[in-house]
Amino acid sequence: MNLETGSLKPGEARHPAESTQEIIAADKNAAPAWAASESYEYLGSEDVTKDRYVDPEFAKGEFAKLWPRTWQMVCREDRVPEAGDYYVYDLGQYSFIIVRDEDGDIKAHYNSCLHRGTKLKPSASEGYAMDLKCPFHGWTWNLDGSIKEIPEKWDFAHTEGRKMCLPQARVERLAGFVWVNMDPDAPSLEEYIGPKAMEHLRAWKLENRYVYLHVQKSYPANWKLTMEAFMEAYHVGDTHPQVAPANGDVNSQYDVYGDHVDRFISTLGVVSPKLRDQYSEADIIANFTLGDSSSLGGTKPELKEGERARQVMADMFRNMFETATNTDLSHVSDTELLDTYSYTFFPNLFLFPGISLPMIYRFRPDAKDHRRTIYEVMFMRPKPKDGSTPEPADIQILEDEQSFAEAEGMDPGFGKILDQDTDNLYAQQEGLEASAKDGITLADYQEIRVRHFEKTVDKYMAMEPFKPNIDRLQG
CATH class of the missing domain: 2.102.10.10 (Rieske [2Fe-2S] iron-sulphur domain)
Structure with missing residues (x-):
């Protein structure tokens, strides 16, 4: 694979660095089938119209057509x-x-x-x-x-x-x-999600986890813009430069499953392909253990001659999580311990089923202001071995000017990453409204989740307004 696109069909171009699947295949603890798979689909290269983000009438149409018909x-x-x-x-x-x-x-x-x-x-x-x-x-x-x-x-x-x-x-x-x-x-939830994504969802056993941290914040940006800020790793180099030395950003993997589910896999413990000449395997370890981006609480593992930083990180994460949760993770793959698996369930849910950062994102529009979104972040842990379920976390609601890092229990480094993601939204919403261009231009591969998401929005917006039949709703 190479960056020369002249001989490739639309959607076939990939970064020439090793692929996500090639990185995962080299791990000591093999990936499960749901992780070791690909499901990309080329969905066209046309611009996506900007009215969906800036027109209050479009938002009214969503409440009439889209939201009543989706799970x-x-x-x-x-x-x-x-x-x-x-x-x-x-x-x-x-x-x-x-x-x-x-x-x-x-x-x-x-x-x-x-x-x-x-x-x-x-x-x-x-x-x-x-x-x-x-x-x-x-x-x-x-x-x-x-x-x-x-x-x-x-x-x-x-x-x-x-x-x-x-x-x-x-x-x-x-x-x-x-x-x-x-x-x-509407179709059943299982039909709506589709067989392949259902297979993945069942494999994660999320029913065995509970929410221990729940943070909510509102943003002056359209709900779709806010969601789409989290749908690709293309932005990592400029938005999150502190994590690039240990994050495979531009060679992340993107997949789509039917109309309602898509995902990306972004590998950790590897340097960004854009920075290969600047960072060594030892630098990857240092990135995890120093500064605001540290994920190891100040612990620094030793990198021996010939070892891959990724494998050292996976082994250490396994020991850390086993100790923290009092569970046996010997059966868990390295990729589940290290990598970011992000799934969108249309219209407004993100699930991150990994072991290191199991999360839920939910986005809800404000009916009174099409430029405002309610954004929630929930973090999960495994339930105790005794089968009990701890009380779910109370919701912490932040003000506009507050940082995610101010939430009680939030990792400061991750709070900073969330702030960086959402700080872009102010400029994007205002920039779209100021733009002379009628739409946004998307990458064929790295931004396929955005295109896939908006195609499904268009599918529902082409329907007639939903009219509830109270007799049927009363059974």
Whole structure:
């Protein structure tokens, strides 16, 4: 492979350095099948129109067409562990009460009283209740959504024979997550994700993890711009120069799976191909152990003659994580310990299933301002060996001017990386609005996730507005 594209078909060009799969194949502990695979698809080279980022009417169309028809992760199951536990999920003007009922089922009730529309539970709230009572006039529903009480029912004789249960979105549970979809006709969650990505998701066993750190921050940029800042490693050299000496950025791997899932694999413990002449194997070790980018807490492993820094790092990470989690990781591959595996589940979820940095990102648009996004970062750990599930972390909400590094429990070096990613968003949103150009130009390979994501946005935006049928939503 080389950088000369004249003899290559569109989408075939790759950086001439060793590929991600070649790096992984040299590891001592072999990669699982879901990691040792590729699934790239060329999706065209046309510019992507900028209206989707800057036009408030486009955002209105998304709320009418896209959001009601897609599967969204609303919370972890351990947010509602017992009957009566509830968690309110808000998405723009939509709001749902995620509640576990007396039978152990999880419901997603529309958060609106059938009397005069008052929200039954405040936005972004959670707690415990044995019924769902409207604070305005006291209409009350059971946890399963059936009507419990209408005060002064003598004055509502005209409701006899009507369905008075709370409307519900569809709910599925997968990998320890609760997912909802407002559309009764949407495909099942498994069909939506697709067979190949489902195979990957099941292999990670995320149901055996819990969230120990949850941080939220809002940004003055469109939700899609904010998501797309995390979809490629092409930006690493200029945005995160401190990690380039130990990160395979421009030879990262990109894959797509159907309409709704894509990923990249970015290798660690190797120098950026752009810096090969400037850094040695010993320099890679030093990058991990010095300064804000350190991942080893000040510990510096010894690099012996002829050893690869990547393998030394993998061995040390294995020992560190085994000690920290009191688990046996001898069966875990080196790539799972070291590398960044980033999966997008359309429309707004990122899963990072690796061992070293298992994370969740979620992005939600602000219905009142198409230039504003709610961004959440959640970090996971394995559940204790005794099978218990620790209490999920409370959400820490940062102000606009705060750094991610200020969040309690956040690694300062990683907080700085998140700040660098999101600091670009201010200039990008304003630059697009100032631009004389009608769209953005994307790399065929390194930015395939952005193109794949926007093609799926276009697919939903071509549909008619979703019109909920309350009779069907009430069962």
